[in-house]
Amino acid sequence: MSVDTATVARIASLARIKVTEDEIAAMVPELNGILAWVEQLGELNVEGIAPMTAVIPNKQRLRDDVVNADPLTGGDVRDKVLSNAPAGEHGFFGVPKVIE
Amino acid sequence: MTELTDLGVAAIREGVAKGDFTAVEVAGAFNAAVAEAQDALNAFITLTPEKALEAAAAVDADRAAGKPLGKMAGVPIGMKDLFATTGTRTTAASNILGNFVPPYESTVSQKLWDAGAGMLGKLNLDQFAMGSSNETSAFGNVISPWRREGSEAQLAPGGSSGGSSAAVSARIAPAATGTDTGGSIRQPAAFTGISGIKPTYGRCSRWGIVAFASSLDQAGPMARDVRDCAIMLEAMAGFDPKDSTSLDMPVPEWEASLNADLRGKKVGIPREYRMDGMDADVARVWDEGIAWLKDAGAEIVDINLAHTKYALPAYYIIAPAEASSNLARYDGVRYGLRDLPQGAGLQDMYAATRAAGFGAEVKRRIMIGTYVLSAGFYDAYYTQAQKVRTLISRDFMDAFQTVDVILAPTAPTAAFGLGEMVSDPLAMYLNDVFAVPASLAGLPAMSVPAGLDRQGLPLGLQLIGRPFDEQGVLDAGLAIEARAAFTARPAKWW
Numbered sequence: 170m171s172v173d174t175a176t177v178a179r180i181a182s183l184a185r186i187k188v189t190e191d192e193i194a195a196m197v198p199e200l201n202g203i204l205a206w207v208e209q210l211g212e213l214n215v216e217g218i219a220p221m222t223a224v225i226p227n228k229q230r231l232r233d234d235v236v237n238a239d240p241l242t243g244g245d246v247r248d249k250v251l252s253n254a255p256a257g258e259h260g261f262f263g264v265p266k267v268i269e
Numbered sequence: 270m271t272e273l274t275d276l277g278v279a280a281i282r283e284g285v286a287k288g289d290f291t292a293v294e295v296a297g298a299f300n301a302a303v304a305e306a307q308d309a310l311n312a313f314i315t316l317t318p319e320k321a322l323e324a325a326a327a328v329d330a331d332r333a334a335g336k337p338l339g340k341m342a343g344v345p346i347g348m349k350d351l352f353a354t355t356g357t358r359t360t361a362a363s364n365i366l367g368n369f370v371p372p373y374e375s376t377v378s379q380k381l382w383d384a385g386a387g388m389l390g391k392l393n394l395d396q397f398a399m400g401s402s403n404e405t406s407a408f409g410n411v412i413s414p415w416r417r418e419g420s421e422a423q424l425a426p427g428g429s430s431g432g433s434s435a436a437v438s439a440r441i442a443p444a445a446t447g448t449d450t451g452g453s454i455r456q457p458a459a460f461t462g463i464s465g466i467k468p469t470y471g472r473c474s475r476w477g478i479v480a481f482a483s484s485l486d487q488a489g490p491m492a493r494d495v496r497d498c499a500i501m502l503e504a505m506a507g508f509d510p511k512d513s514t515s516l517d518m519p520v521p522e523w524e525a526s527l528n529a530d531l532r533g534k535k536v537g538i539p540r541e542y543r544m545d546g547m548d549a550d551v552a553r554v555w556d557e558g559i560a561w562l563k564d565a566g567a568e569i570v571d572i573n574l575a576h577t578k579y580a581l582p583a584y585y586i587i588a589p590a591e592a593s594s595n596l597a598r599y600d601g602v603r604y605g606l607r608d609l610p611q612g613a614g615l616q617d618m619y620a621a622t623r624a625a626g627f628g629a630e631v632k633r634r635i636m637i638g639t640y641v642l643s644a645g646f647y648d649a650y651y652t653q654a655q656k657v658r659t660l661i662s663r664d665f666m667d668a669f670q671t672v673d674v675i676l677a678p679t680a681p682t683a684a685f686g687l688g689e690m691v692s693d694p695l696a697m698y699l700n701d702v703f704a705v706p707a708s709l710a711g712l713p714a715m716s717v718p719a720g721l722d723r724q725g726l727p728l729g730l731q732l733i734g735r736p737f738d739e740q741g742v743l744d745a746g747l748a749i750e751a752r753a754a755f756t757a758r759p760a761k762w763w
Contacts, residue, residue: 210583
C-alpha cells in the first residue's frame with residue numbers, strides 16, 4: 170500500500186497537525202519508503218498466532234477504593250493541574266469559543 | 270591523586286562514606302566539569318548545579334550525624350530530560366514542552382534522590398526519545414566527546430539517550446539515567462564506550478516519564494562499568510502502584526550478587542544476527558566476546574532467532590502507533606505550547622499548536638502511527654505487527670529453554686558522523702537492528718564496551734537475558750568487562 174498527497178493530507182488532519190503543501194509533498198516519498206519497508210511483515214504466516222497484548226504477563230490491579238489514597242495521583246490539586254495551562258482561567262482550562 | 274571526576278558511582282559512594290572527600294566536593298567538581306563542557310558538547314538542556322550541591326550537603330550532614338547512607342549517597346548524576354522533576358523544567362527536548370515545569374516528580378528520579386543521588390542537570394535527548402543520533406532535539410545536537418583518529422568531525426553520541434552517553438563518557442557525570450524504547454540506552458552506550466542496562470519491562474516505574482511507546486519504554490542506568498549499573502539499577506527499580514505495568518516483585522541485590530564466573534552457564538549466539546556485509550570490526554569484537562565468555566567458563570551454543578529480520582519493521586509500526594496515541598495529549602489546552610492563530614477555532618488551535626511544537630521526526634512518527642491505526646489499515650499493519658511481536662518473543666523463549674543469556678553486537682556500526690544519516694530516516698532506523706528485538710520481547714539487555722574499531726571508536730557487545738534475570742545479564746557483562754579491559758576514553762578537546 171502506498172500513500173498519495175490526498176492520503177497524507179487526510180492523515181495529517183486525523184493527527185491534528187497542520188501541514189503545508191510543501192510539507193505534504195516531502196512526506197509522501199518518506200512515508201512510502203517506510204511503508205514499503207514494513208510491508209515485508211506480510212510475508213509471514215501468522216495464522217493462529219495471537220497478537221501480543223502484554224509483553225511481560227502481569228495481572229491488572231485495582232487500587233483500594235479510597236479517595237485520595239495516593240496524594241500524588243489524588244485530587245484537590247486544581248491549582249497544580251492548572252499551573253502549566255496556557256490559559257488557566259477562573260479554575261478552568263480556557264479554550265477558543267466552540268459553540269456559535 | 271585521581272581527579273574526583275574520574276571516579277564512578279561505587280568509588281564516589283565509598284569515598285564519601287569513608288570520609289576521603291565530601292559529597293559537596295564531588296558535586297562541586299562535577300558541576301565545574303559540566304559547566305566547562307556545556308558549550309562544546311551540549312549534553313544538557315538545563316543545568317541544576319544548586320540541586321547537586323543541595324543533595325550533597327544533605328548526604329554530608331547525614332554522614333556527620335552518623336545516619337545510614339543510601340545506595341547512591343553522594344553521587345551526582347545527570348537526569349535525562351524525559352523524567353519529570355518537580356520545579357525543574359522538563360522538555361522531552363521538544364518545543365511543545367519547552368516551558369513545562371512539572372509540579373510532581375517521576376518515581377524513578379524520586380527513588381534516586383531518596384538513595385542520596387543529586388542532580389547535575391537535565392540531559393539532552395532526541396525529541397520525545399525518537400531518534401538514534403540525538404539530532405532531533407529542539408535544543409540542538411549533542412556532540413559526542415569521541416572523535417575518529419586524526420579527524421575533528423563531529424560524531425553522534427547515539428540516541429535517544431545521547432546527552433546521557435556523552436556526559437558519562439566525557440567524565441562530566443559519573444552516571445546518568447536513560448530510557449530505552451528500541452535501543453535508546455544500549456546504542457548510545459555502545460557509541461560512547463560506556464555501560465548501560467535496560468531492565469525487564471516493568472522493573473522501573475514509567476510514572477512521570479514522558480511517554481513515547483508505553484509497551485516498550487523502560488528506564489535504566491548508564492554508567493562507566495557494570496557494577497555502577499547494578500548499583501544504580503537497584504536504586505531505580507521497584508514496584509510502583511502508580512504504573513499499571515509495574516512488576517510487583519522484590520528488587521534483587523544485583524550488586525552484592527555480581528559473579529563473573531560463568532561455569533555451568535550457556536551462552537547463545539544467534540545466527541540471524543550475523544548479517545551479510547557485517548562490519549568487520551563489529552564481527553571481530555563479537556568473536557572476541559565469544560572467546561571471553563568461553564574463558565569465563567560458559568558453554569557457547571548456536572541458536573536461532575528466526576524472526577529477527579522482522580523485528581525492526583514490526584517495531585516501526587508498533588512504536589509509532591503507540592506514539593501517535595500517547596502524543597495526542599499535546600493539544601495546547603492543559604500544558605505546553607499553545608499556538609492560537611488570529612480567529613482560530615479549537616480544531617485549528619490543535620493543528621497549529623502541534624505543527625509548531627513537534628519536530629519533523631516526531632511528526633513523521635505520529636503520521637505513520639495515525640495511518641497504521643486508521644480504519645481499514647489497522648489489521649493489515651498494527652494487528653499483523655503485534656502477531657509478529659508474539660513470534661519474536663517466542664523465538665527468545667525457545668532459545669532460553671537451552672541457553673541462559675544471549676551475546677550479540679549492540680549496534681551494526683560504530684558512531685556515525687552528525688548529519689550523515691539525517692536525510693534518510695530508514696537508514697537511521699536500521700541502526701537499531703540488534704537492539705529492537707529484545708525491546709519487543711521486554712527482555713533485560715545491556716551493552717558493555719568491548720573494543721575499538723579501526724578508527725579508534727568504541728564498539729559495544731550486547732547481552733540479552735531471560736525475563737527478570739538482570740543478574741545473568743550483569744554477570745555476563747562483568748565477565749566481558751574483565752577480559753575486554755576497555756580503558757579507552759575520549760581525549761579532552763572541549
